[in-house]
Amino acid sequence: MDLSKLVVAVDDSAAGRSAARFAAYLAGFLGGELTVLSVCPNGTAHQRGGECAEAVHQMMEQVFVAHPALAIDVAAVHGIPQVEIPRFAEGKKAGLIILGRKPRSRTTRLILGDTTDAVVRRSRIPCLMVPAGLTSMRRVLVALDGTDRGLTALWAGAELAARAHLDFSVVTVDPARPGEAAVVSARSERLASKVDEYLRNGGGAGVRGATATSAVHIRQGDVVQEVMAEVEEVGADILITGFHPGGPLLVVEEGSVSRSLVHNVTCAVLTVPV
Helix, strand or coil, X not given: CXXXXXXXXXXXXXXXXXXXXXXXXXXXXXXXXXXXXXXXXCCCCCCCHHHHHHHHHHHCHHHHHHCCCCXXXXXXXXXXXXXHHHHHHHHCCCCEEEEEECCCCHHHHHHHCCHHHHHHHHCCCXXXXXXXCCCCCCEEEEECCCCCCCHHHHHHHHHXXXXXXXXXXXXXXXXXXXXXXXXXXXXXXXXXXXXXXXXXXXXXXXXXXXXXXCCCEEEECXXXXXXXXXXHHHCCCEEEEXXXXXCCCXXXXXXXXXXXXXXXXXXXXXXXXX
């Protein structure tokens, strides 16, 4: 995951401003480039890019003042946000898209849709969804499903932890029905071995700058509930999970673990396309 180029999508809302503040904090901490992007819907009063960019400058004025040493670019495009945000980020060769999370009920999402959800489903770039009020971070928690493809989330989490000097932990869940004996599966044992080997070898960019509490914490039970419980127990500021892009934009599948986590955990969530 390339953290040298960040794109934060903003709008004139508390969630948009919160995302911009956290993005500026993260870019300053990582020494990366930050582009603040606003998508102006076609047919609005802001028909020219310059006018839209000026509106973004006015919205983000307090953010810019708080980070005078940070080089921040402002960009504005016209169109449908869920289409234009990932398109712009890909054209910019960004390594991370940062988005604000607006608290919405499941019914509201189904009726009105959810721009953040739609961006995540379309994006081939990792997306970080930031809840209002997040101003710093201390611990990263990576949730792994035991597949080789899912290990992409491990690599992203280790890199972020190393670059930002964060505490780092990993969780996986063996699904179990009520009343069943808690038995660690062969899948989880193999996963723990892979994670430990990865961390012992420095993990590429690795967790050299992070506090690796390492060995995977293996839980039993409902996957979503157990991951959410782990978030609370370790005090994670960011949950990282693999995510399968695509699918219908206005449907939240009950069986999708990653989507359920995205919509239900209270901390920030970083989705890594797998």
